[in-house]
Amino acid sequence: MLISTNQRTLEKSVSFSGIGLHSGRKVHLTLKPAPPNHGIKFKRTDLPNMPVIPALFQMVVDTSLATVIGEEGAIVSTVEHLMASLTGMGVDNALVELDAHEVPVMDGSAKLFTSMIKKAGIVEQKSPRFCFLVKEPIEITDGDRFAAVYPSDTFKITCTIDFAHPIIGIQSFSVDVEPESFEKDIAPARTFCHFKEIEYMKQDGLALGGSLENAIVHDGEKVLNPDGLRFKDEFVRHKILDCIGDFSLLGMPFLGHMVVKKSGHMFNHLFLKEFFTRKKSWDTVLMSDAFPPEDPGKRDYSAVRSVAL
Structure with missing residues (x-):
């Protein structure tokens, strides 16, 4: 598997709409390119000052039925499927703008998110990836x-x-x-x-x-x-x-x-x-x-524990 050694972002913006699984509210969402070292951040365009919330574990405020991130009273709920899509497709930097508090559920999977990311395109940036x-x-x-x-x-x-x-x-x-x-x-x-x-x-x-x-x-x-x-x-x-x-x-x-x-x-x-x-x-x-040239692919995996019953 070829692993990108440079950071990646979207080539262009892409927008779509849906409803929140738990809120039932319609939401319009836009994925935008972002500069190197930006990471993934969510911007609530429906709130005063349009707060931006980094998609980091320190921002998690609830995990009862979905993963919810928040900061200073502003939250974004049910981020997991979109975050999985960005990660799975190898996107390091993006700004997610939405006009409600919950990411749309779409069809209950990440299929449509993944399609939108492919539609936007993915480009490599000059900054190295950590x-x-x-x-x-x-x-x-x-x-x-x-x-x-x-x-x-x-x-x-x-x-x-x-x-x-x-x-x-x-x-x-x-x-x-x-x-x-x-x-x-x-x-x-x-x-x-x-x-x-x-x-x-x-x-x-x-x-x-x-x-x-x-x-x-x-x-x-x-x-x-x-x-x-x-x-x-x-x-x-x-x-x-x-x-x-x-x-x-x-x-x-x-x-x-x-x-x-x-x-x-x-x-x-x-x-x-x-x-x-x-x-x-x-x-x-x-x-x-991550892969020393003199010793590629030779880490010790003997500690991996079998839990598949």
Whole structure:
């Protein structure tokens, strides 16, 4: 896999509209190019002074049903699918302008976001790209939940989920995150829920924009969407999509093998906190220096733990 050693941004701006999954509100969103070292930032154009919120884990204010970032009272909700798309397609710098507090859900996946990014085009910038290079394992557990990262020459995610519903059950999937595999194997995977959860969420003022058009809805035994699933293991692929979006809040690319089991937005965020307390377990390096010429691809992966049951 060819890894870009320079930062990348969008070639031109691109705009689209949709509704928020939980708010049900229509939102207009524009992705814009940004200069080197800008990172990904969200701009609320509907608020006075149009506050800008960096897409960083320090800005996370809620992870109950989606990942929400905020600063000084301004928030942007449900950022994970768009962030996964930018990361999966290798975009380092972009400004996201939106006129409501929630990123549109589109079809419940990252497929349309990815298409918009491709439509805008991606260009390489002159500034070098930095990354987190994992040197030692970092692991956290909570009951049967598990999240870890191990040394790797690529950004790889292995995810296992375990649901009591027969339609889902135990599923595992592993992917090297790069544009081609992201677009083909991960981006089309949609968010999902049990149909009984919808009523409870709407009673709490949530999922007001949810429908069979933007989520997989099941009754435990079967999928209720007329067109069925896009992949037989679409559920675990969507969890990987969420992981990519949540882990993108590190703020830089990283080379490591993420292994997660029964994780979610809250647990992913706990892992990010642990990651930054374990500073001896990783280095910040130029991407061009991540692979010493005299010893390419010869890191020790013996510590990688099998959690795929």
